[in-house]
Amino acid sequence: MKKLIFFLFISTTVFSQRINFKGKLVDKETKEPVVYANISFLKSNKGISSNEDGTFSMNLNKKYLDAKIHISCLNYKDTIVLAKNVQNSILYLQPKNVELDEITLTKKVDKxxxxxxxxxxxxxxxxxxxxxxxxxxxxxxxxxxxxxxxxxxxxxxxxxxxxxxxxxxxxxxxxxxxxxxxxxxxxxxxxxxxxxxxxxxxxxxxxxxxxxxxxxxxxxxxxxxxxxxxxxxxxxxxxxxxxxxxxxxxxxxxxxxxxxxxxxxxxxxxxxxxxxxxxxxxxxxxxxxxxxxxx
Known part of the structure; x- marks a missing residue:
């Protein structure tokens, strides 16, 4: 009986240390979701990507909330913040000032x-x-x-x-x-x-x-x-x-x-x-x- 109580105590402690790290990434100017951004914990191999609606979610030890995350995405400035500042929040990413060249197709391909x-x-x-x-x-x-x-x-x-x-x-x-x-x-x-x-x-x-x-x-x-x-x-x-x-x-x-x-x-x-x-x-x-x- 004591072993069972000890096992339940350990199991409860382990699960209580885990959280659902989640949030949403949004374009600061257009307010549109930022799709497929990479979210990486700088001092570990942990990470996740944002979905088509800009949201992300992953289960991890709550100690990682005090760690820094690096957020990178095509056409956006890299951002480094504490994970706890993103938890259950919306983070607005600053887009880069990218000027797209006008595409004109005049070349003839023969090689x-x-x-x-x-x-x-x-x-x-x-x-x-x-x-x-x-x-x-x-x-x-x-x-x-x-x-x-x-x-x-x-x-x-x-x-x-x-x-x-x-x-x-x-x-x-x-x-x-x-x-x-x-x-x-x-x-x-x-x-x-x-x-x-x-x-x-x-x-x-x-x-x-x-x-x-x-x-x-x-x-x-x-x-x-x-x-x-x-x-x-x-x-x-x-x-x-x-x-x-x-x-x-x-x-x-x-x-x-x-x-x-x-x-x-x-x-x-x-x-x-x-x-x-x-x-x-x-x-x-x-x-x-x-x-x-x-x-």
Whole structure:
């Protein structure tokens, strides 16, 4: 009987320490919901994404309310606040002053090249805390004939539990001349992509945006969305039993010219070169992302 009482006491204590961290993100000027914003706890791998209505919700230990969160989203200024200041509240995000260029299609396409073509087996990249994964595409002698971005192809892992209907977002970044890391969005248009269960690749047509590859190259980034729609199971090895999220982007073996410094991760509110780049056997691999350029 004493053991039962002790067990119930421990269980009650554990559950009383957990809360439903929730709130809503809204555009400060238009009062419209901010969709698919990344909300990351700066000193841990925890995080969530806002839904189509701007709301977010996750179950966690109440100690995290005293932690700082980093909120980032396409076309909005990054925001760092204490989690407790967002709890059960509406947070207004300041939009960036982005001027969209007028798109005029006058070019005639008669040449094209493919960079990073996937020819080998695709494995899954399942990095804890990762919000975005990017691959660098240089502007080198191969691109002399063709500089306009036509299509992006993303390949996914074949594991059955990962292959569910899910959503992700494509981002295109410039290269920081000093750090060599992704810097500014080159395409300020929301590009969410939905794939079906079992789909092994997604082809995204961006030819209508009239984008040219910059002189120092660019990054194509896969942005993971931590939304209920993408949940497919719980991480049993995690003491707090958090969810896994689909889809799982793939990586594959490339010849040296297409490795492009391996892979870059956006974790805890900042970009970094993947630790896998320091592992000798992994240097032959890069994200399974290909890019077609045209003239």
């Amino acid at each position: 094209s090249i493919i960079l990073g073509e996937v020819k080998n087996r695709v494995e899954g990249v399942h990095t804890s805390g990762m919000r975005m994964l990017a691959k660098y595409f240089p502007n080198d002698k191969r691109t002399k004939c063709c500089t306009y971005l036509e299509t992006i192809t993303i390949h996914f892992a074949k594991r059955n539990q990962h292959r569910k209907k899910s959503k992700f977002r494509i981002r295109i970044f410039s290269k920081d001349g000093k750090t060599g890391l992704p810097k500014e969005d080159l395409l300020n248009i929301n590009l969410p992509v939905e794939i079906e269960s079992g789909q092994q690749k997604a082809v995204i047509d961006i030819s209508n945006y009239n984008l040219e590859i910059p002189e120092n190259g660019l990054f194509i980034a896969f942005e993971k969305l931590f939304i209920p729609f993408n949940q497919y199971g719980k991480n049993e090895s995690d003491t707090e039993n958090e969810f896994f999220y689909a889809p799982i982007i793939g990586y594959t073996k490339y010849p040296k010219k297409d490795r492009n410094d391996n892979m870059y991760l956006y974790v805890k509110g900042k970009w970094q070169l993947s630790p896998l780049s320091k592992v000798k056997m992994m240097r032959k691999y890069a994200p399974a992302i290909s890019l077609i350029l045209s003239n």
